[in-house]
Amino acid sequence: MVQWPIPDSVKALRGFLGLTGYYRKFIKGYRAIAKPLTDLLKKDSFHWNDKALEAFTKLKEAVTQPPVLALPDFSRPFIIECDALGKGLGAVLMQDQRPIAFHSQALKNKYLHLSTYETELMALASAVKKWRSYLLGRPFVVKTDHQSLKFLLEQRIATPSQQKWLAKLLGYAFVVEYKKGCDNRVADALSRTFGSAPDLSTSLSASISDSKASCLMLLTVPDPTWLKVLQDSYSLDESVQQLIAAVQAGTPPKDGQTEIVNKCLEQYLRAFTSDRPHQWASWLPLAEFWFNSSFHTSLKLTPFEALYGFPPPKLHSYVPSTTRVSALDSLLSQRQDVLHILRDHLAVAQGRMKTQADKHRQERSFAVGDWVFLRLQPYSQQSLAYKGKWKLSPRYFGPFKVLKRIGTVSYKLELPPESKLHPVFHVSCLKLKLGQHVTPLPTLPLADDSGQVYTEPVAIL
Structure with a gap:
């Protein structure tokens, strides 16, 4: 280099x-x-x-000559020091007065004309967004040299830009503390790099003079170890590489899992369009939150927990007029209304799907002493693993007499003495015999002691 x-x-x-x-x-x-x-x-x-x-x-x-950073201790609270000056923003993530990560960003175009309060708020929100993986789900402290930000959650938001940055801070547990500019040396130096680009060695050495250099090292955003092992195993899998190549080519292969996810997502978004067709796009984060917080039977946990290692946060119901910030109250009230609309529409869609499914079903119940026909399921019942031509065999056997009702959906039948099948069957396998005259149909298939069906020749030629 x-x-x-x-x-x-x-x-x-x-x-x-x-x-x-x-x-x-x-x-x-x-x-x-x-x-x-x-x-x-x-x-x-x-x-x-x-x-x-x-x-x-x-x-x-x-x-x-890269800087030397400390390893984070997730059992202790994090501290963010941020500052905005001139044409740039600066922030540092710290623990026990030891820096963990730095962040600096240049201001361009319309952001150069913002007020001091708005640029300081932008620096705070940018730092929280940058280190989201460290701060989400844990309390932390933000220190700034702009004293009015100390009362951030109690002030009235008067401009759209303030509302924009405040919305990005929802879901975090933090406290804003005031720190004098002369004491906020690292963040102040980072924010000034976009003007004269001074040397930060003096500021950094002063801020970490009390730390032990023996336990410092470079650090990136923490990733689960098992995820890296899984990525390494996927790199050697030819089928996975073919899938990645197809996705990069713009023609991802269709599979049942992707189609089901898309179908569920479309149904979820359709619940927005029916009532508010012009505003559903602004609530796409709710659809993303729904998918990431839904339990997956294959993973045995949610995608959010699989990635971050802890359960996803819950959306609590908002009580109107419980906050002093009018803009925040309006935003949370609107979100609560959308959630109510979404819940009602999803309930209607669920009822509609149940009605369509019930058209192919019928209510069945039998009394003790009734005669019923029995339909066997060779591909569902392991004891009937018959390899012959079931296509030409009778659809129903019997009729047989109902001896006892077991539960709400099962019945015990009076089978022939030579039958080696279990006498209890689900109601879906039974069909009521009409009329009083009973004519037995072909007997049940022959089975051995283990319950496996076997065939017998009619005659030996």
Whole structure:
């Protein structure tokens, strides 16, 4: 990396940025350092100058000298320090005054004209979103040098941008604390990297001077170990590789599982369109939450729990006027109304499907002493594993007399003494004999002591 030659074309520059971009989450202020180089990737803009050479040198030094971060301890609370200044946002994830991860982001276009309060709120929401895998389901503390954010959940939201960022913080358990700007050195330094790009070594060394260097190391977002083992096994499976190739080609193969999932998802979304045809697209996250929190019989748990290792959070019912923020109250009330509509429509759809299924069913009940015909199921009953031509055999046997009713759907029949079948059958296998005259039909199939059906020749020629 230190001896990397100066790029002489856009292709060479793109290759260099592609390699360094792989380690961007470990580099402080990567976007600010690489900005002069990324500007050269624009159409007809590749003109190498001193500014690009300086950025090229700094980026090589940053990649070859990455920061040293601490391992997280999930039994202790996390602390986020965030700040926004000028053209950038900065944040650091910490525990016991030791940094775990850094985050910096440049501001562009309309975000450059936001007020100080809105940029500070944007920095807070961006940091929480960045480290969602660490913070979801656990209480944490956010420290900022903007004192008005301390009363974030009690203020009246007056602008659409405030409502947008506040909605992204729903579902997290956190407390906002005020920290003076002179004490918030790391986040302040990260936010200033998009202006003059100062050296952060002084700020970082001051913030971790009390930590032990012996237990520090690089860290990425934690992944379950079993998931990596599963990915390694899939990489050696030819059928999985063929499936991945088909998906990348844009022609994924059809299978019953995918079709069932799509069918259920369509039915779920159809419950929105009937009542609010112009607003259903804004509630697609509810459909995603439904799928990820549904129990899968093959996994024996939900997809959310399979990925993160803990059960998914529940959507609690909202009582109107229980929050002081009017925008939040309106959003939660609207969500509660949509959930009620969805629940009612799904109940109607369930009743409609039951009505259609009941058209092919009939209510059957027999009394003791009735005569019924018996229909055998050779492919469902293991004791009738007959390999002959059942297509030409009688559909019903009997009639036989009902001796006893067992439960609500089972009956005990009076079978011939030579029969070795169990005398209790489900009501779906029985058919009422009409009339008083009883004419026995062919007897039951012959079976051995183990219950297996065997054939006998009529005559030996």
